[in-house]
Amino acid sequence: MPKLLEVKNLKTQFFTSGGVVKAVDDISYDVEGGETLAVVGESGCGKSVSAMSILRLIPWPPGKVVGGTIDFMGKDLLTVSEEEIRTIRGRQISMVFQEPMTSLNPVLSIGLQLTETVQHHLGLSLEAAKKRAVELLTKVGIADPERRLDQYPHHLSGGMRQRVMIALALSCDPKLIIADEPTTALDVTIQAQILELMKKLTRELGVALIVITHNLGIVARYADRVNVMYAGKMIEMGQAKQIYHDPLHPYTLGLLASVPRMDQPRGERLVPIIGQPPDLTRLDNGCAFRARCRFAIDQCANEIPPLEGTGDGHSVACWRAHDIRDLRVAS
Secondary structure, rough: OOEEEEEEEEEEEEOOOOOEEEEEEEEEEOOOOOOOOEEEOOOOOOOOHHHHHHHHOOOOOOOEEEEEEEEOOOOEEOOOHHHHHHHHHOOOEEEEOHHHHOOOOOOOOHHHHHHHHHHHHHHOOOHHHHHHHHHHHHOOOOOOHHHHHHOOOOHHHHHHEEEEEHHHHHHHOOOEEEEEOOOOOOHHHHHHHHHHHHHHHHHHHOOOEEEOOOHHHHHHOOOOEEEEEOOOOOEEEEEEEHHHOOOOOHHHHHHOOOOOOOOOOOOOOOOOOOOOOOOOOOOOOOOHHHHOOOOOOOOHOOOOOOOEEOOOOEEEEOOOOOOOOOHHHOO
């Protein structure tokens, strides 16, 4: 079965006065139709830049995609014309940004922003576009949708604005939705509602979903597969169950240990990941995580570990992956 999206050896860099920032450093992954893929990592690891690279939204200067291919339904998105990529954006690939208040136009009504999109991409009449907008708002769980069309973003709560963003993303029946930290600005209960809604809608409509987040905890029940990023690289990839039950990279272990758990004793302290992420302008020939890693050995300072499969679609970039598994099982 052909993949919906195949990213191969993608490299995106920012050319600054302080040096070249290797924001996305030779990453490869794929997305199948209808599946939910989570991309997880700390702020600054390259998650959002990799997503923006797919849609060619990296601003130049200072950013530029300097290598790789992005194959979407048989087309390399890095080589298609500007006119064609504008058609693909919104029509075939949609994006939900992390802060809807800055993504929605504050001086345009909700109705105008919804109808403008479907009129442009689907060629609908104004009357048909309004009917479509009402259907979309109903689908994402917004009550009294006809009245909401005349309201502005500041009239809505954060959760409702994010529902409008999801409606916009779904408006043209895309094949792929990229959700960049879609719940960051929301409280915990609303986060769960939004994620449940996105999972439900993508499952019903057969739309593939890439969820970008820094929180491994919130994607546990929503993702089919998980890609873990660090310092611009993919360092662990696998089925969600593999990542949660058999993590092999020390960074993934650290992310999981820092998530609060209901089965921990009251007062139990979270285990933080020590240190700070590396300076992406000064990466050397060793593993970028070694300064923060309690499992590091001399080889980690001299060679970057390749991303290698360990079976059943699970891959990890760590010289001590098998040792870590043995130590974890023994404990």
